[in-house]
Amino acid sequence: MKRSVKGGLWLWFHKMASPAYFYDVAGRLIPWCVIITAILLLVGLIGGLVFAPADYQQGDGFRIIYVHVPSAWMSMFIYIVIAINSAIFLIWHIKLADIVARSSAVLGASFAFLALVTGSIWGKPMWGTWWIWDARLTSELLLLFLYLGYIGLRSAIDDRRVAGKAGAILALVGVANIPIIHYSVVWWNTLHQPASVSKFDDPSIHLSMLIPLLSMALAFKLFYLCIVLINSRSELLEQEKRNQWVKKLVAEL
Amino acid sequence: MSEFFAMGGYAGYVWSSYGIAAIVLFLNAFSSLRRHQSILHRLKRLESK
Numbered sequence: 001m002k003r004s005v006k007g008g009l010w011l012w013f014h015k016m017a018s019p020a021y022f023y024d025v026a027g028r029l030i031p032w033c034v035i036i037t038a039i040l041l042l043v044g045l046i047g048g049l050v051f052a053p054a055d056y057q058q059g060d061g062f063r064i065i066y067v068h069v070p071s072a073w074m075s076m077f078i079y080i081v082i083a084i085n086s087a088i089f090l091i092w093h094i095k096l097a098d099i100v101a102r103s104s105a106v107l108g109a110s111f112a113f114l115a116l117v118t119g120s121i122w123g124k125p126m127w128g129t130w131w132i133w134d135a136r137l138t139s140e141l142l143l144l145f146l147y148l149g150y151i152g153l154r155s156a157i158d159d160r161r162v163a164g165k166a167g168a169i170l171a172l173v174g175v176a177n178i179p180i181i182h183y184s185v186v187w188w189n190t191l192h193q194p195a196s197v198s199k200f201d202d203p204s205i206h207l208s209m210l211i212p213l214l215s216m217a218l219a220f221k222l223f224y225l226c227i228v229l230i231n232s233r234s235e236l237l238e239q240e241k242r243n244q245w246v247k248k249l250v251a252e253l
Numbered sequence: 254m255s256e257f258f259a260m261g262g263y264a265g266y267v268w269s270s271y272g273i274a275a276i277v278l279f280l281n282a283f284s285s286l287r288r289h290q291s292i293l294h295r296l297k298r299l300e301s302k
Contacts, residue, residue: 050257060261067274110277118270125266223278230285237292241299250296 017096019236020245026229033226040219047212055209064122065209070217072115074224075143076178078108082150083175086168095239096232098164101171102154103231107224109147115140127191135184136192139177146174160239 015021048066055062082104088097119137120130131137150170157163185194196205205213240246260267 054261059263061263061266063260063263063267064270067270071274107281110281114274114277117273121266121270121273125263223282227281227285230289234285234289234292237289237296241296246296247300250293250300253293253297 017094019096019240019243022096023233023236023245023249026233030226030229033222033229037219037222037226040215040222044212044216044219047208047215052209052212053206058126061122061125062209064118066212066216068115068118068122069213070220071111071118072140073217074220075108075112075115075140076181077221078104078111078224079143079146079171079175079178082108082171083178086171089164090168090172098168099232099235099239100228101167102164103228103235104224105147105151105154107227109144109151111220112140112144112147116144123191132191134190134192135188136181136190139181139184142177143174143181146170146177150174 016025044066048063052063054060082101085097085101085104088094089101116137119140123132124130150167153170154163154167157166184190185192237246258264258268
């Protein structure tokens with residue numbers, strides 16, 4: 001029994017890694033993905049902008065949290081996804097892993113950019129400055145540069161396999177920055193406030209403020225899934241255009 | 254309603270944050286969809302030649 005489950009899982013894994021099958025499944029997932037993203041976004045925005053009470057210190061200014069924190073989380077999450085897929089690509093040469101990594105980079109950079117910009121806009125009224133060179137802000141800026149370096153490196157190399165390998169190595173070296181971002185507010189003295197959500201035993205944030213935040217975070221995650229599915233499909237079409245399944249698909253258009 | 258948009262005096266900060274986020278995410282979605290469409294069209298043109 002145990003063996004057949006494992007076999008089934010392995011079979012599924014192989015099926016998913018087959019381009020034609022992935023293209024088909026991704027195409028069917030996208031509409032659901034869009035619907036769920038829209039619902040979560042609506043719940044998060046209404047909850048965050050209307051129902052959550054004003055903060056006792058920051059007034060309504062704290063509402064920037066609902067775009068800032070999910071963006072910052074996503075910038076790290078997507079980087080980790082890229083790093084994991086890079087490792088899979090380097091070790092097992094699974095092409096789909098490279099496609100997922102490549103398809104994630106621009107949105108990851110966008111989230112890093114948003115985390116920095118909304119943080120800056122939030123910092124001005126609360127800290128009195130747009131920017132300080134502290135560990136949290138500097139390591140997040142480094143993350144944006146890692147994304148841009150990754151995108152630039154890949155597009156500078158014509159050979160797809162070499163570009164994938166070079167990108168994967170860069171992504172894996174840069175992953176050291178992720179724990180630095182996360183712990184920067186603990187290790188170094190800073191204006192940036194410490195984590196208030198990830199202390200699950202005693203989160204220092206009220207439920208009416210927390211629920212919209214989690215809803216926005218999930219919405220951003222689902223949005224990323226939509227984008228990565230669309231981009232991976234584009235990438236598959238490009239790479240497999242000489243294969244039978246793409247020809248058949250195009251002929252049926 | 255105007256009280257809602259005033260955001261307790263933080264209107265400029267709050268709405269610019271949400272606005273920039275909306276623009277950046279919209280551009281991501283738009284360019285991804287357009288790329289997929291244009292690849293399909295290109296492959297279709299190549300096929301009919």
